[in-house]
Amino acid sequence: MSGGSTPSSRRNSFNSLSRDLDLPSEQGCLSIVVLGASGDLAKKKTFPALYHLFDQGFIQSGEVHIFGYARSNLSDDGLRERIRGYLKGDPEDLSEFLQLIKYVSGSYDTGEGFQKLNKTISQYEASNKSGSYRRLFYLALPPSVYPSVCKMIRTYCMNPSSHPGWTRVIVEKPFGKDLDSAEELSAQLGELFEEHQLYRIDHYLGKELVQNLLVLRFANRLFLPLWNRDNIDNIQIVFREDFGTEGRGGYFDQYGIIRDIIQNHLLQVFCLVAMEKPVSLKPEHIRDEKVKVLQSVNPIKPEEVVLGQYDGYKDDPTVPDDSNTPTFASVVLRVHNERWEGVPFILKAGKALSSRKAEVRVQFKDVPGDIFRNKRQGRNEFVIRLQPSEAMYMKLTVKKPGLEMATEQSELDLSYGMRYQNIKIPEAYERLILDTIRGDQQHFVRRDELKAAWQIFTPLLHDIDDGKLKALPYEPGSRGPKEADELSARVGYVQTHGYIWIPPTLA
Numbered sequence: 001m002s003g004g005s006t007p008s009s010r011r012n013s014f015n016s017l018s019r020d021l022d023l024p025s026e027q028g029c030l031s032i033v034v035l036g037a038s039g040d041l042a043k044k045k046t047f048p049a050l051y052h053l054f055d056q057g058f059i060q061s062g063e064v065h066i067f068g069y070a071r072s073n074l075s076d077d078g079l080r081e082r083i084r085g086y087l088k089g090d091p092e093d094l095s096e097f098l099q100l101i102k103y104v105s106g107s108y109d110t111g112e113g114f115q116k117l118n119k120t121i122s123q124y125e126a127s128n129k130s131g132s133y134r135r136l137f138y139l140a141l142p143p144s145v146y147p148s149v150c151k152m153i154r155t156y157c158m159n160p161s162s163h164p165g166w167t168r169v170i171v172e173k174p175f176g177k178d179l180d181s182a183e184e185l186s187a188q189l190g191e192l193f194e195e196h197q198l199y200r201i202d203h204y205l206g207k208e209l210v211q212n213l214l215v216l217r218f219a220n221r222l223f224l225p226l227w228n229r230d231n232i233d234n235i236q237i238v239f240r241e242d243f244g245t246e247g248r249g250g251y252f253d254q255y256g257i258i259r260d261i262i263q264n265h266l267l268q269v270f271c272l273v274a275m276e277k278p279v280s281l282k283p284e285h286i287r288d289e290k291v292k293v294l295q296s297v298n299p300i301k302p303e304e305v306v307l308g309q310y311d312g313y314k315d316d317p318t319v320p321d322d323s324n325t326p327t328f329a330s331v332v333l334r335v336h337n338e339r340w341e342g343v344p345f346i347l348k349a350g351k352a353l354s355s356r357k358a359e360v361r362v363q364f365k366d367v368p369g370d371i372f373r374n375k376r377q378g379r380n381e382f383v384i385r386l387q388p389s390e391a392m393y394m395k396l397t398v399k400k401p402g403l404e405m406a407t408e409q410s411e412l413d414l415s416y417g418m419r420y421q422n423i424k425i426p427e428a429y430e431r432l433i434l435d436t437i438r439g440d441q442q443h444f445v446r447r448d449e450l451k452a453a454w455q456i457f458t459p460l461l462h463d464i465d466d467g468k469l470k471a472l473p474y475e476p477g478s479r480g481p482k483e484a485d486e487l488s489a490r491v492g493y494v495q496t497h498g499y500i501w502i503p504p505t506l507a
């Protein structure tokens with residue numbers, strides 16, 4: 001086993017966290033069902049995350065069994081072979097993990113396959129007589145089949161009410177395409193499951209530095225008085241990818257970058273940056289604050305939006321020749337409340353750009369009564385880099401070392417690669433699956449949160465779909481349309497010129 005601590009010490013820390021949040025510490029049978037087991041998400045993310053949990057002792061042989069379900073005609077070994085190449089670790093551990101996996105084949109809309117699945121799960125449960133029976137269904141499937149699959153789970157595969165335990169369902173985005181379709185999907189799932197059984201996953205909420213945002217903001221006295229319109233000039237939340245839609249053009253074209261990244265991943269980060277302090281760390285308290293800040297966002301102004309589409313995007317045969325789908329967008333959100341009135345939040349995302357990164361950049365106002373002519377150096381910025389190479393750094397003006405009284409911009413740097421050298425940062429999916437097993441919904445999207453998120457973006461999305469807003473062309477490998485940088489400058493962002501520093505972790 002890797003990871004430095006033993007499985008039982010890991011389990012203890014897991015249980016102590018559960019106690020803090022009043023979550024019951026549970027033992028007994030755990031059945032994890034991956035629906036869509038033959039697909040891309042399952043083999044690249046879901047099974048590797050399960051393997052890491054197994055490898056660290058969070059899920060254990062004798063207690064957990066994993067079931068893959070899909071339409072393809074595969075044997076148990078066939079599925080194991082498909083996923084083996086995506087798992088890295090000690091060969092003995094790997095074989096032990098793979099032996100936990102069983103495959104059941106069936107369709108997504110008829111009862112036969114799900115009856116077979118239920119029978120297989122029940123046989124395993126019957127052989128394990130202690131504790132509760134817990135059933136976790138992970139829908140690694142296209143959203144079009146969520147309603148029918150959920151209906152089948154509800155009809156054939158629930159943990160029988162005569163047994164202690166639970167049934168929980170993890171659903172992947174996209175949760176709808178606009179407010180109406182999201183509400184329709186929510187209503188369909190809401191008829192089948194209670195909100196506490198549904199886990200809407202947004203994998204950005206499982207990233208280390210996204211999880212750190214609450215701690216940073218509310219456990220540090222330093223930030224409390226600064227985090228507001230009196231001190232902060234603007235905040236950017238940026239996602240950049242240095243590759244295009246590559247083979248996913250057909251899917252992507254129906255969604256575009258706002259639905260793919262901004263309405264969910266960046267908006268979740270926005271919530272954690274902008275929300276008020278929750279009453280406690282209880283999931284409902286945190287999610288209440290997220291909903292409140294989302295509801296305080298003003299309607300988006302079309303003049304505060306820049307859309308782009310990279311040249312060559314339409315060469316993909318699955319993308320229509322007249323597509324107006326944005327592969328880049330910069331959108332300014334304005335929050336109408338006491339803390340943030342007048343502070344622009346620039347949410348920017350793009351594919352096929354010059355670099356890959358995701359970050360939050362908090363830019364502070366200029367120093368009043370400045371005697372050092374700081375403006376030439378640049379403003380204070382606090383940057384939280386989510387990826388790659390997790391880091392937080394604060395850009396400060398300092399005295400340039402030497403005899404002269406000259407100033408320059410430097411940094412207080414917390415690069416995780418240097419500070420936490422022997423610590424492996426867990427994958428987002430790993431944490432989120434573990435949270436689901438623990439029954440902690442803090443890092444999952446609640447139904448009213450989803451609704452508030454769609455309310456913000458639906459009018460803009462409809463304008464784009466109707467061709468009222470056009471995507472500007474940009475060169476692949478560039479920064480996106482120059483109009484996006486002009487928009488940032490117009491709403492107040494001041495770029496620091498000449499500050500370049502390559503820390504050892506990035507060299």
Ligand SMILES: NC(=O)C1=CN([C@@H]2O[C@H](COP(=O)(O)OP(=O)(O)OC[C@H]3O[C@@H](n4cnc5c(N)ncnc54)[C@H](OP(=O)(O)O)[C@@H]3O)[C@@H](O)[C@H]2O)C=CC1
Binds near residue numbers: 348
């Ligand atoms: N711990 C660490 O890893 C640290 C690393 N550094 C490194 O030092 C260097 C400078 O840091 P930093 O200033 O924070 O980061 P960058 O130079 O990457 O970006 C600074 C800001 O300028 C914007 N920008 C870049 N080019 C333009 C342009 N042509 N027009 C308008 N805006 C532009 C960026 O926007 P956009 O987001 O859209 O690109 C970003 O908001 C970086 O390489 C950084 O990685 C510095 C401190 C600590």
Ligand SMILES: O=C1O[C@H](COP(=O)(O)O)[C@@H](O)[C@H](O)[C@H]1O
Binds near residue numbers: 241261358
């Ligand atoms: O949800 C999605 O996220 C990925 C980017 O995830 P990351 O963890 O690598 O930042 C993106 O490529 C994809 O288009 C989108 O659907």
